[in-house]
Amino acid sequence: MKIAILPGDGIGPEIMNQAVKVMNALGEKFETETVPVGGAAYAEQGHPLPESTLKVAKEADAILFGAVGDFKYDTLERSLRPEQAILGLRKHLGLFANFRPAILYPELAGASSLKPEIVSGLDIMIVRELTGDIYFGQPRGMREAPDGPFKGSREGFDTMRYSEPEIRRIAHVAFQAAQKRSKRLTSVDKANVLETFQFWRDVVTDVHKEYKDVKLDHMYVDNAAMQLVRAPKEFDVVVTGNMFGDILSDAAAMLTGSIGMLPSASLDANNKGLYEPSHGSAPDIAGKDIANPLAQILSLAMMLRYSLAKTEQADRIEAAVKSVLKQGLRTVDIYEAGTTKVSTTQMGDAVVKALA
Numbered sequence: 001m002k003i004a005i006l007p008g009d010g011i012g013p014e015i016m017n018q019a020v021k022v023m024n025a026l027g028e029k030f031e032t033e034t035v036p037v038g039g040a041a042y043a044e045q046g047h048p049l050p051e052s053t054l055k056v057a058k059e060a061d062a063i064l065f066g067a068v069g070d071f072k073y074d075t076l077e078r079s080l081r082p083e084q085a086i087l088g089l090r091k092h093l094g095l096f097a098n099f100r101p102a103i104l105y106p107e108l109a110g111a112s113s114l115k116p117e118i119v120s121g122l123d124i125m126i127v128r129e130l131t132g133d134i135y136f137g138q139p140r141g142m143r144e145a146p147d148g149p150f151k152g153s154r155e156g157f158d159t160m161r162y163s164e165p166e167i168r169r170i171a172h173v174a175f176q177a178a179q180k181r182s183k184r185l186t187s188v189d190k191a192n193v194l195e196t197f198q199f200w201r202d203v204v205t206d207v208h209k210e211y212k213d214v215k216l217d218h219m220y221v222d223n224a225a226m227q228l229v230r231a232p233k234e235f236d237v238v239v240t241g242n243m244f245g246d247i248l249s250d251a252a253a254m255l256t257g258s259i260g261m262l263p264s265a266s267l268d269a270n271n272k273g274l275y276e277p278s279h280g281s282a283p284d285i286a287g288k289d290i291a292n293p294l295a296q297i298l299s300l301a302m303m304l305r306y307s308l309a310k311t312e313q314a315d316r317i318e319a320a321v322k323s324v325l326k327q328g329l330r331t332v333d334i335y336e337a338g339t340t341k342v343s344t345t346q347m348g349d350a351v352v353k354a355l356a
């Protein structure tokens with residue numbers, strides 16, 4: 001079984017080192033290959049997703065990804081920017097189903113941005129469509145406005161679109177996820193304004209006919225953002241498009257104490273997956289050994305569970321994470337008075353030590 005390791009940029013390599021340390025401590029031999037991606041690959045090979053990196057990712061059984069991006073690359077032409085690497089991997093590998101579990105560990109109730117009584121026990125699953133929507137729609141670009149009141153002035157434009165098969169397949173994934181949990185699914189859209197999302201709502205409603213045991217409701221995205229901070233436990237499984245899911249999952253992350261706690265799995269139709277923290281490369285804290293490595297380590301656990309069928313190893317890692325939190329160890333993003341502040345490396349070491 002081969003695992004492709006793509007650390008990327010910013011805090012990516014720092015948190016990946018911790019996840020690899022944990023993987024090596026499981027007492028099992030994993031074949032791994034580490035390759036550059038994002039800004040690191042651009043600096044080395046002139047492209048954020050070189051053919052050689054894509055090949056390793058394609059041939060692996062699973063991919064463990066760090067994060068990409070650095071503000072110093074923001075002026076490059078778009079096709080060369082680090083973020084194109086993760087977008088390209090998702091598209092090339094058909095990773096359309098993104099699972100982002102937002103779980104509040106009881107020990108972090110005080111680190112959440114919401115009052116403990118509103119968030120304690122939080123356990124929601126955001127299912128985000130990952131290869132369509134306005135992030136990939138064509139045409140897009142910058143041009144002289146061809147019409148309208150600002151005709152002739154410069155404008156930027158993108159295209160939001162979803163085809164029926166794209167909506168159907170993510171809806172099936174979400175209904176099936178709901179069947180394994182509390183049989184409640186909220187589909188988040190903007191059907192009151194956007195044709196794309198009226199269509200989304202119609203198709204999700206149609207797929208629902210095949211899942212009568214699941215209670216489906218629909219919610220507009222602005223209300224969903226509000227409900228997420230008002231009464232997040234009202235949600236169980238949430239399904240939504242690429243952009244809304246991107247935004248709502250960052251908001252959900254703060255309910256768990258930090259975005260450094262939110263892992264993710266991006267799966268294709270055969271459960272081959274890419275596993276990455278939900279956050280970015282955090283250039284503001286890179287190189288300081290202070291980033292929270294737990295989202296990366298929990299992404300490793302998701303990889304073992306979803307793609308490699310190693311449930312026991314995944315359970316061990318998740319138990320070790322719970323144990324270090326119980327011991328009161330905290331990176332700075334989840335620190336509160338009365339707990340012990342640790343570095344990225346110390347947190348990784350503590351998880352290794354806590355492995356049963």
Ligand SMILES: NC(=O)C1=CN([C@@H]2O[C@H](COP(=O)(O)OP(=O)(O)OC[C@H]3O[C@@H](n4cnc5c(N)ncnc54)[C@H](O)[C@@H]3O)[C@@H](O)[C@H]2O)C=CC1
Nearest residue numbers: 067068069070083086260279280281282284285291292333
């Ligand atoms: N999948 C990916 O590789 C993603 C890449 N990005 C890229 O990352 C770069 C930075 O983007 P931002 O908008 O700043 O988002 P970000 O998620 O990197 O950081 C947002 C805030 O959260 C903090 N943060 C993030 N991860 C953390 C961790 N593990 N521990 C402690 N604090 C953490 C950062 O310090 C920052 O204050 C950009 O180039 C962006 O395009 C953004 C999101 C996803």
Ligand SMILES: CC(C)CC(=O)C(=O)O
Nearest residue numbers: 083086087246278279280
């Ligand atoms: C950097 C983007 C391509 C993606 C993003 O923000 C995400 O997947 O959460």
Ligand SMILES: [Mg+2]
Nearest residue numbers: 246247250278
């Ligand atoms: Mg994001």
